[in-house]
Amino acid sequence: xxxxxxxxxxxxxxxxxxxxGASFRGVDPxxxxxxxxxxxxxxxxxxERAAELAAGAAPVLARxxxxxxxxxxxxxxxxxxxxxxxxxxxxxxxxxLAAARANGELGRTIGxxxxxxxxxxxxxxxxxxxxxxxxxxxxxxxxxxRSMLRxxxxxxxxxxxxFPLAFSVAGGDTAAALAAGCPVxxxxxxSHPATSERAGLAVRAAxxxxxxxxxxxxxxxxxGHAIGAALARxxxxxxxxxxxxxxxxxxLMDIAAARPDPIPxxxxxxxxxxxxxxxxxxxxxxxxxxxxxxxxxxQGVGQFCTSxxxxxxxxxxxGDALRDRLAALFAAAQPAPMLNAxxxxxxxxxxxxxxxxxxxxxxxxxxxxxxxxxxSLLEVDSxxxxxxxxxxxxxxxxxxxxxxxxxxxxxxxxxxxxxxQLTATLIADDAxxxxxxxxxxxxxxxxxxxxxNGVPTGVEVCAAMVHGGPxxxxxxxxxxxxxxxxxxxxxxxVAWQNVPDALLPEALREGNPLGIARLVDGVRx
Numbered sequence: 001x002x003x004x005x006x007x008x009x010x011x012x013x014x015x016x017x018x019x020x021g022a023s024f025r026g027v028d029p030x031x032x033x034x035x036x037x038x039x040x041x042x043x044x045x046x047x048e049r050a051a052e053l054a055a056g057a058a059p060v061l062a063r064x065x066x067x068x069x070x071x072x073x074x075x076x077x078x079x080x081x082x083x084x085x086x087x088x089x090x091x092x093x094x095x096x097l098a099a100a101r102a103n104g105e106l107g108r109t110i111g112x113x114x115x116x117x118x119x120x121x122x123x124x125x126x127x128x129x130x131x132x133x134x135x136x137x138x139x140x141x142x143x144x145x146r147s148m149l150r151x152x153x154x155x156x157x158x159x160x161x162x163f164p165l166a167f168s169v170a171g172g173d174t175a176a177a178l179a180a181g182c183p184v185x186x187x188x189x190x191s192h193p194a195t196s197e198r199a200g201l202a203v204r205a206a207x208x209x210x211x212x213x214x215x216x217x218x219x220x221x222x223x224g225h226a227i228g229a230a231l232a233r234x235x236x237x238x239x240x241x242x243x244x245x246x247x248x249x250x251x252l253m254d255i256a257a258a259r260p261d262p263i264p265x266x267x268x269x270x271x272x273x274x275x276x277x278x279x280x281x282x283x284x285x286x287x288x289x290x291x292x293x294x295x296x297x298x299q300g301v302g303q304f305c306t307s308x309x310x311x312x313x314x315x316x317x318x319g320d321a322l323r324d325r326l327a328a329l330f331a332a333a334q335p336a337p338m339l340n341a342x343x344x345x346x347x348x349x350x351x352x353x354x355x356x357x358x359x360x361x362x363x364x365x366x367x368x369x370x371x372x373x374x375x376s377l378l379e380v381d382s383x384x385x386x387x388x389x390x391x392x393x394x395x396x397x398x399x400x401x402x403x404x405x406x407x408x409x410x411x412x413x414x415x416x417x418x419x420x421q422l423t424a425t426l427i428a429d430d431a432x433x434x435x436x437x438x439x440x441x442x443x444x445x446x447x448x449x450x451x452x453n454g455v456p457t458g459v460e461v462c463a464a465m466v467h468g469g470p471x472x473x474x475x476x477x478x479x480x481x482x483x484x485x486x487x488x489x490x491x492x493x494v495a496w497q498n499v500p501d502a503l504l505p506e507a508l509r510e511g512n513p514l515g516i517a518r519l520v521d522g523v524r525x
Contacts (some may be wrong), residue, residue, distance in 0.1 A: 006037055051236040153236075153238030170202060273425070276425065278428040308455065344371050420474070
C-alpha cells in the first residue's frame with residue numbers, strides 16, 4: 001500500500017493525534033468484519049490544536065496568490081492519483097462499493113481539484129469591482145470604492161458516507177474552501193476511516209510539498225457526534241460544509257445558529273428527486289423509460305442523493321405497463337450490501353413506514369439481511385400523495401414510489417405540494433410540449449436542477465452545475481456543492497474606500513497587474 005502507513009490517529013496539521021480518544025474500527029459492510037487498524041477519536045485538546053493551527057494559517061492563505069493556491073490543488077490531485085491503487089483496495093473493503101466505482105469517484109475528485117485550480121489561477125473569479133472617485137459630484141463628492149471576494153476563514157468539512165472520495169476528505173467542499181483561501185478541518189466519516197486517512201495523508205503531503213503552513217489542513221476522527229458538534233461551535237471555524245441526512249444537517253444548522261457569532265452551514269440533505277413522465281413520451285417509449293429509471297434507482301444500491309424516489313406516471317394502460325415493467329425489473333434484482341448496517345436498518349424502516357400509509361400498495365419488497373437492501377417499489381394515487389407529507393420524505397436506498405396522476409394540472413398540483421428538491425425531471429416528447437412548458441417554471445421553483453429526458457443520478461462537475469436546492473434539500477438554496485461556483489460559499493465581499501493604490505490588493509489596483517476581468521465604473525473590462 002504505497003509508502004504510507006495507516007496509524008488510526010487524527011492528522012493535526014503536520015502532527016499526529018495521541019490516540020487518547022474512544023476507539024472504533026471500520027467495518028466491511030458485506031461481511032460485518034471489523035477492519036484494521038483501530039481508530040482513535042480526536043480529543044477536545046486535539047480539536048483545539050487543529051483550530052489553533054488553522055487560525056495561524058488563515059491569514060497566510062488569504063494573501064496567497066492564485067497561482068500558489070492552484071499549485072496546492074494540483075499537488076493534491078497528483079497525490080490522490082498516486083494513491084489510486086490504495087483506494088481501489090480501501091474503498092470496496094470499507095463501503096461495499098466496487099473498485100470500478102472507486103476509480104470513477106477518484107477521477108471525479110481529481111477533476112474537481114484541477115477545475116478549482118484553473119479557476120483560481122485565472123483570478124477573475126474574485127469579481128473585482130471598481131468605482132472611481134468623482135470629487136466634483138454634487139451635492140456630495142463620490143468616493144473611490146473597490147471590492148472583491150475574500151476568504152471567509154477556516155472551514156469545517158464533514159465527510160459523506162455515500163461518496164468516500166468525491167464528497168469527503170479531499171472532495172469538492174475541501175477543494176472549494178482551499179481554492180477560496182480557507183484552511184480546512186475535516187471531520188472524517190466513521191464508515192470509511194482508512195479511506196479518509198489515506199486521502200488525508202495525500203492532502204497533507206501536498207501541503208508540505210507546497211511549503212504552506214501545516215494548519216492549512218487537519219483531519220479529525222470520531223465515531224460519534226461530539227467532535228463534529230464541537231467543531232461547528234468552535235469560534236475559529238467560520239463556515240461548515242456537510243453532506244448527509246436531514247437530521248444531521250439540521251443539527252449542525254441549529255448549533256451554528258446558536259453560537260454567539262452565528263456562521264453559515266452549507267448542508268446538502270434529503271431529496272426525493274421527482275420524475276414526471278408525460279403521456280406522449282410514455283406511449284412512445286415506456287419500456288425504455290422504465291429501464292432507465294430502474295438503473296438509476298438501483299445505482300450504487302440507491303445510495304445517491306439524486307436517486308429518483310418518486311416517479312409520477314399518468315393513469316391508464318401505458319402507465320400500467322411502465323409500472324409493471326418496473327416491478328418486474330425490481331423483482332429480478334438481488335439484495336446488496338449498503339454502506340453500513342445503520343443505513344441498511346434505516347432503509348428497511350423507511351420502506352415499512354411508506355408501506356404502512358393507507359392507500360399505498362407494495363409492488364415489490366423482498367426481505368434482506370442485516371446489512372443488505374432489497375429493491376422496493378410502491379404505488380399510490382396522486383390525491384393521497386399530495387395530502388400526506390410522510391410520502392414526501394426521502395427513503396435513502398433502492399426504493400421508489402410510483403404516483404399515478406390524471407393530467408398535467410394534477411402533476412402541477414403535485415409539484416406545488418412538495419418541499420425543496422435537489423433535482424426534478426421531466427420526461428417528454430414533442431407532443432408533450434404544452435404540458436412540459438406549464439411545468440418547467442414550477443419545477444425551477446422547486447429544485448436546484450431541472451432535467452429533461454434523462455435520469456437525475458450523475459452530477460456533471462462543470463462551471464454551470466447546481467447541486468443544491470431549497471430547504472430541506474439543502475440548508476441554503478442559493479448555493480451549490482458541485483462545480484466551480486461552489487467557491488462562493490466560502491467567501492465574502494470586502495470593499496476598500498479611498499485606499500491608496502499601493503495598499504490595495506493586486507486585483508483592485510489601477511494598473512490591473514493580474515490582468516483579470518473586472519467591472520470598472522459599471523463596465524466589464
